[in-house]
Amino acid sequence: xxxxxxxxxxxxxxxxxxxxxxxxxxxxxxxxxxxxxxxxxxxxxxxxxxxxxxxxxxxxxxxxxxxxxxxxxxxxxxxxxxxxxxxxxxxxxxxxxxxxxxxxxxxxxxxxxxxxxxxxxxxxxxxxxxxxxxxxxxxxxxxxxxxxxxxxxxxxxxxxxxxxxxxxxxxxxxxxxxxxxxxxxxxxxxxxxxxxxxxxxxxxxxxxxxxxxxxxxxxxxxxxxxxxxxxxxxxxxxxxxxxxxxxxxxxxxxxxxxxxxxxxxxxxxxxxxxxxxxxxxxxxxxxxxxxxxxxxxxxxxxxxxxxxxxxxxxxxxxxxxxxxxxxxxxxxxxxxxxxxxxxxxxxxxxxxxxxxxxxxxxxxxxxxxxxxxxxxxxxxxxxxxxxxxxxxx
Numbered sequence: 525x526x527x528x529x530x531x532x533x534x535x536x537x538x539x540x541x542x543x544x545x546x547x548x549x550x551x552x553x554x555x556x557x558x559x560x561x562x563x564x565x566x567x568x569x570x571x572x573x574x575x576x577x578x579x580x581x582x583x584x585x586x587x588x589x590x591x592x593x594x595x596x597x598x599x600x601x602x603x604x605x606x607x608x609x610x611x612x613x614x615x616x617x618x619x620x621x622x623x624x625x626x627x628x629x630x631x632x633x634x635x636x637x638x639x640x641x642x643x644x645x646x647x648x649x650x651x652x653x654x655x656x657x658x659x660x661x662x663x664x665x666x667x668x669x670x671x672x673x674x675x676x677x678x679x680x681x682x683x684x685x686x687x688x689x690x691x692x693x694x695x696x697x698x699x700x701x702x703x704x705x706x707x708x709x710x711x712x713x714x715x716x717x718x719x720x721x722x723x724x725x726x727x728x729x730x731x732x733x734x735x736x737x738x739x740x741x742x743x744x745x746x747x748x749x750x751x752x753x754x755x756x757x758x759x760x761x762x763x764x765x766x767x768x769x770x771x772x773x774x775x776x777x778x779x780x781x782x783x784x785x786x787x788x789x790x791x792x793x794x795x796x797x798x799x800x801x802x803x804x805x806x807x808x809x810x811x812x813x814x815x816x817x818x819x820x821x822x823x824x825x826x827x828x829x830x831x832x833x834x835x836x837x838x839x840x841x842x843x844x845x846x847x848x849x850x851x852x853x854x855x856x857x858x859x860x861x862x863x864x865x866x867x868x869x870x871x872x873x874x875x876x877x878x879x880x881x882x883x884x885x886x887x888x889x890x891x892x893x894x895x896x897x898x899x900x901x902x903x904x905x906x907x908x909x910x911x912x913x914x915x916x917x
Contacts, residue, residue, distance in 0.1 A: 526584040683776065689725060746895075824859060826850070835847070844879075
């Protein structure tokens with residue numbers, strides 16, 4: 525009986541430690557099932573589970589070392605050493621915030637146009653202040669806390685989902701601090717410091733813990749090249765690399781173009797595959813996905829969501845895209861792209877529009893198109909977090 529208790533207790537100790545990270549990290553098979561509730565319970569109760577299991581095996585452990593045969597003592601010692609190794613790696617190497625650190629030095633600089641056409645950024649403008657966050661930097665850190673236009677913000681990015689989101693960190697009226705805790709369905713997941721609730725990066729929704737069901741307020745953002753962002757906001761500041769993590773940043777070389785070696789982050793060049801790129805748009809609870817290959821081929825897509833006529837325009841750099849409402853002065857405008865000048869012309873009035881959404885010539889001169897929040901994302905991510913999405917074909 526003592527031997528059974530010892531073996532069962534040791535197996536449970538091993539399983540508990542491994543399961544705690546298995547369900548919230550991208551191990552084979554770990555991200556496909558709906559296990560977040562169990563993973564959260566396990567994470568919150570791991571200490572007393574360890575105490576109970578260690579108490580369970582304490583007596584048979586002592587008995588084996590005192591009276592057991594020499595080979596049993598050796599086997600048990602090896603097992604305990606193996607457990608110690610697993611415990612160390614699980615708690616000090618495999619946890620998300622032990623693998624991806626926050627920048628220790630957060631510096632911004634005035635932007636230069638040199639090489640800006642190859643740098644992909646998440647751009648945010650609030651209260652007259654604009655900042656750009658290179659994806660190669662925030663892709664490693666996963667989140668950067670900042671203040672833009674006297675407004676606190678967390679700029680987040682998940683490279684496995686290709687999701688860039690910016691949120692207000694204010695929860696229940698007070699600023700909150702978050703740490704990267706793991707993944708859910710291959711999407712980064714953050715834990716707030718106060719309630720220890722877990723928040724999904726792609727949606728800003730708390731999916732486990734006391735605040736389950738609450739949502740963070742999203743702050744509008746754009747994904748485009750730094751050159752295109754600077755055309756919109758010439759005075760924008762740009763997040764500089766924290767040189768401590770230069771080696772980590774280099775690991776994301778090729779990510780912007782989808783040529784990175786890692787299978788979790790590499791683009792599938794075919795359409796509507798798990799790792800294909802799409803542009804996602806949501807309006808009044810209706811979501812729709814647009815194939816990136818189709819957009820590159822056409823450079824302009826005209827469509828409508830219920831109550832919202834839109835146009836999706838791709839710039840000549842084949843990386844910067846814009847989604848605007850086509851509703852101008854009460855009428856739906858039809859557009860064509862002038863590739864040579866990287867401009868749009870509306871067929872309603874013949875007016876010319878630049879890639880800032882501003883009409884520069886014609887009857888509608890000085891009119892502005894209204895930006896519609898949109899995202900470039902892996903198809904597996906968009907359809908998972910927007911299960912009722914439709915596909916533009």
